[in-house]
Amino acid sequence: MxxxxxxxxxxxxxxxxxxxxxxxxxxxxxxxxxxxxxxxxxxxxxxxxxxxxxxxxxxxxxxxxxxxxxxxxxxxxxxxxxxxxxxxxxxxxxxxxxxxxxxxxxxxxxxxxxxxxxxxxxxxxxxxxxxxxxxxxxxxxxxxxxxxxxxxxxxxxxxxxxxxxxxxxxxxxxxxxxxxGHWFPRRGIGVFFGTFNPFHVTHVDIIRQALDGRGLAKVIVHPTVVPRLHARALEKGEIAIIGNDGGLDVMERTAKADAHVNYFPTGKRFYPPQTRRALIAIALAEAGLAGRVEVLWLPEVYRDHGFHGVIARIRKLHPGVPLHGLHGSDLGGMWVRSIYDECGWIYPMPVRRRNNVSATAIRNGAAGMTTPVVGEVIARLREGVASFATAGVTFQNSNGLLSVRDRHDA
Known part of the structure; x- marks a missing residue:
C-alpha cells in the first residue's frame, strides 16, 4: 500500500x-x-x-x-x-x-x-x-x-x-x-466549484449572498467531472464502480486499495457529472438566478488541469476582473478553498456550515433540502422512471444519466 x-x-x-x-x-x-x-x-x-x-x-x-x-x-x-x-x-x-x-x-x-x-x-x-x-x-x-x-x-x-x-x-x-476574505472589492465575478452531489438550497443561498453582498456581476458555477482522487484510483484499480442505485453510481474499494487512504470523504455514491450539471441548471432557474449565474462546463480542461485550468480559462475570458471564490467550511469546500489560494489573488467567500442541509442526507432520501423541482427529479431518478415530465420539461433517465428530451412551455 x-x-x-x-x-x-x-x-x-x-x-x-x-x-x-x-x-x-x-x-x-x-x-x-x-x-x-x-x-x-x-x-x-x-x-x-x-x-x-x-x-x-x-x-x-x-x-x-x-x-x-x-x-x-x-x-x-x-x-x-x-x-x-x-x-x-x-x-x-x-x-x-x-x-x-x-x-x-x-x-x-x-x-x-x-x-x-x-x-x-x-x-x-x-x-x-x-x-x-x-x-x-x-x-x-x-x-x-x-x-x-x-x-x-x-x-x-x-x-x-x-x-x-x-x-x-x-x-x-x-x-x-x-x-x-474580510477585505474585498464589491465588484467582479464569483466562481463556485464543487461536486454538488446534488445541488441544494444552501448552494443557492451562498450564490445569493455573493451576488447581493459583494455586488458581483455574476457567479460562474462548475461542478467536478470525475474528481482527480477518483480518476487516479479508478485508473490504478484501487476503486471501482460496482453499479447504479437510484440514479447514483456506486463506488467501492478493491483489493488493491490502500487501507489508509480515504477514497470517499464525501460518500461512495455520485450522480453522473451530466446529471449534476442538469440539476444545477434546474435549481438556478427555479430560484430565479439563471440570468445571473453561468453554469460552465469544460470537461476536457478539468480532466487535464483540474479546477486550476478552469480558473485559468475564466481569467482569460475575464481579464483584469476581480475573482471571488465561494466555498463552504466542509471538507470539500475547504479543498476548493486551497485551489483558489494556489491560483493567485482570489478573494475567498467562506460560508460556515451551520444548518442541517446535507447532500449526503439528500442522497439517503431526505426531502425538503433542494428546490422543489430538483427534489421531484431526484425522486423520479430514485424510482428508476425512464421518462418523466415536470415543470414543463420532459426528462430522459438512462441509468441515472439525466437529459432533456422535450420542452413544452406554455
Missing amino acids: PSVRLAACVGVIMYLSYAWGHAAWSNLALVSVSVIVCLLLPAYSRVSNRVEELVNHRWAVVTFGRLGRFAAQYLFNVAVFGAFLAGGVVPDAGFRGLGGVAGAALLTTLASQGVQYMALALYNRGVGDQNRNVLAALSINIVATALSTTGAPLFRHVMVIMGCGFGGLVFGLGVLSDLR
Whole structure:
C-alpha cells in the first residue's frame, strides 16, 4: 500500500540520517523511534488531517486550520526529539543551538508544513505523484533536521532558514487569504466549484449572498467531472464502480486499495457529472438566478488541469476582473478553498456550515433540502422512471444519466 510504503521510507530515512549524523547505528532509542514512525505515521497523518478538518469546519479560517495541524505535528516532534535526547541519539549540545528540544521541534514542524504544502501544490498542478512528492518533501526535511543537530553552524543556519522560510510561506499565504476574505472589492465575478452531489438550497443561498453582498456581476458555477482522487484510483484499480442505485453510481474499494487512504470523504455514491450539471441548471432557474449565474462546463480542461485550468480559462475570458471564490467550511469546500489560494489573488467567500442541509442526507432520501423541482427529479431518478415530465420539461433517465428530451412551455 502506498501509505505503508511511504511510512516505511520515512522511518528508514530518519534512522539513516540520525545514525550517520551521530554515529548512533546501534542506538536502541533511534531504532525504536524509527520503527514507531514506520508503524504509526499513517494513523498520525489521519489524526492531523482530522484536526485541521474540524477546525476548518468550525471557523472556515485557513490559518486556524493550519495552526491545528501544526499543533498536532509539533507535539509529535517534541516527543520524538525528547526521546532522542533521553536515549542519547542527539546530545544536549545538538539541540542547544536550535533552541532546545522545543525550538528544534518548532523549526522542523514549520519546515515540514511548508515543504509538504509545496509538494502537494505541485501535485495539484499535475507535477509528480502525490506520495512521491510528499516523500521527497519529508525526506529533505528529515535530513536537514538531522544535520542541523550535529552542531555544524552551516546546517543550523539552513534549518533556521527552512523553518522560517517555508513555514512563513505557508502561514503567510494563509493569512493573506483570510484577510482577502474580510477585505474585498464589491465588484467582479464569483466562481463556485464543487461536486454538488446534488445541488441544494444552501448552494443557492451562498450564490445569493455573493451576488447581493459583494455586488458581483455574476457567479460562474462548475461542478467536478470525475474528481482527480477518483480518476487516479479508478485508473490504478484501487476503486471501482460496482453499479447504479437510484440514479447514483456506486463506488467501492478493491483489493488493491490502500487501507489508509480515504477514497470517499464525501460518500461512495455520485450522480453522473451530466446529471449534476442538469440539476444545477434546474435549481438556478427555479430560484430565479439563471440570468445571473453561468453554469460552465469544460470537461476536457478539468480532466487535464483540474479546477486550476478552469480558473485559468475564466481569467482569460475575464481579464483584469476581480475573482471571488465561494466555498463552504466542509471538507470539500475547504479543498476548493486551497485551489483558489494556489491560483493567485482570489478573494475567498467562506460560508460556515451551520444548518442541517446535507447532500449526503439528500442522497439517503431526505426531502425538503433542494428546490422543489430538483427534489421531484431526484425522486423520479430514485424510482428508476425512464421518462418523466415536470415543470414543463420532459426528462430522459438512462441509468441515472439525466437529459432533456422535450420542452413544452406554455
